[in-house]
Amino acid sequence: MKRLLPLVLLLLTAQLALAQQDEYVKPGQVIERGKAPGMKYRLLNTNGGIKTYIVALFRGDDILSGMTEFAEKEGIKFAQFNGVGAISSGRLGSYDRDKQMYHIYTVKQQAEIVSFIGNIATYNGKPVVHVHMSVSQSDFAVRGGHLFNGIVWPTLEIMVTAYPEGVYKKKEDDTGFVLTDPVLLQ
Numbered sequence: 001m002k003r004l005l006p007l008v009l010l011l012l013t014a015q016l017a018l019a020q021q022d023e024y025v026k027p028g029q030v031i032e033r034g035k036a037p038g039m040k041y042r043l044l045n046t047n048g049g050i051k052t053y054i055v056a057l058f059r060g061d062d063i064l065s066g067m068t069e070f071a072e073k074e075g076i077k078f079a080q081f082n083g084v085g086a087i088s089s090g091r092l093g094s095y096d097r098d099k100q101m102y103h104i105y106t107v108k109q110q111a112e113i114v115s116f117i118g119n120i121a122t123y124n125g126k127p128v129v130h131v132h133m134s135v136s137q138s139d140f141a142v143r144g145g146h147l148f149n150g151i152v153w154p155t156l157e158i159m160v161t162a163y164p165e166g167v168y169k170k171k172e173d174d175t176g177f178v179l180t181d182p183v184l185l186q
Helices: 004-021 063-074
Strands: 023-025 040-047 050-058 079-096 101-107 111-123 126-136 142-162 168-171 178-181
Touching (some): 050 063, 050 079, 063 079, 063 126, 063 142, 079 126, 101 142, 111 142, 111 178
Antiparallel strands (some): 023 101, 040 050, 050 142, 079 101, 079 111, 079 142, 126 142, 168 178
């Protein structure tokens, strides 16, 4: 019995640590500005009103802050994008319908971005950046979901295609989601 006690205590401690790591957040978040001072971008091409940009974020830049500032500066009303790069930390979410909240997975180490896709649409006259991202960590485990926060290291290179027509979002009353409505005209 004395030999089992340390094992039982170890298992209980591990379960307690896992339970404390569970974090849930409601949909909708405020994006802080000024958290991507290293961001640079350039217009590469314009064709029939469609603009193609390259956006580069660097060490310590917050992804959502940088992309939101880019969209505001360029007056983007609708765009799609993809990218490659890496982060030093981040928070990804998967929606739990029973709790009506996002279950958060925290990235606490350097990770390669293996998928980075999203769009920019307009809600209440302002651009909203929506990103889904997957990362591969040092053990090659891949985690992905809705991006809540990501700190770039060393870089994230994003190709953005912006369209002249705006696409707008509206808020759902029951979930709090701000969803794209293709027929909405403002």
